[in-house]
Amino acid sequence: MTAHGYFGTYALVGLVLLVGAGFVAAAFTASRLLRPHAPTAGNLTAYECGVDPVGEGWAQTHVRYYVYAYLYVIFAVDAIYLFPWATVFADPGFGATTLIEMLAFVGFLAVGLLYAWRKGVLTWT
Template sequence: MHGTAPAPALLAADRSADYFESYSVVGLLALVGLLFVAVAFGAGRLLRPVVPTPEKLLTYECGVDPVGEGWAHTQVRYYVYAFLYVIFAVDSIFLFPWATVFAAPGYGGATLVEMFVFLGFLAVGLLYAWKKGVLAWT
């Protein structure tokens, strides 16, 4: 034998040093990112002109002068449509990994059943929304 193997305690110490060294790199990167944001906001505050006028202090309403109360009623229907869109958009993202697993040998039947259960839940949710009249735009 040309050399002796290092003791297990030394190997563990080397591994833990490498482990914490990688975390120090992540911490340093996070610190640099925070510093960059702080410098950017500070520079913006120092360089921007500050000339307050009564027009600038008004509430901005998409180019229209604000008239009446600041409290407006909006229909919940808009939010429900947006919520339904987000639900179905996120759920459709799950179809892509399923398609790749479905193509793999040996997974066809199980993934097909799982996807029909998944699509069944989506269909039940859509039928529930339809029965409640959420999808009627009147």
């Protein structure tokens, strides 16, 4: 099938989306029709790693865990940018420019890490 004209490409995208939605609807319908359905009291209870649930479902987590996760994400993104930079750095004509850009990038991250360290965010107490 070829799409001609301005609206032809939109029609093609719409057709692909429609076919995809049809596949999803067919999968859900087949799953609902073919699954066994025999609810019992044991089947309807909450299941958590093989342990019966005890207490409330509300649990508070200290904010420091989120801070460490956020810092990990920042440095993971930093590592993702360092690998392509290392390959481009070896190409002729890109050395000085990419070095300055990467020093600025790592400098911003270092300032953020220094700020977090000075605020006492990185202490585990």
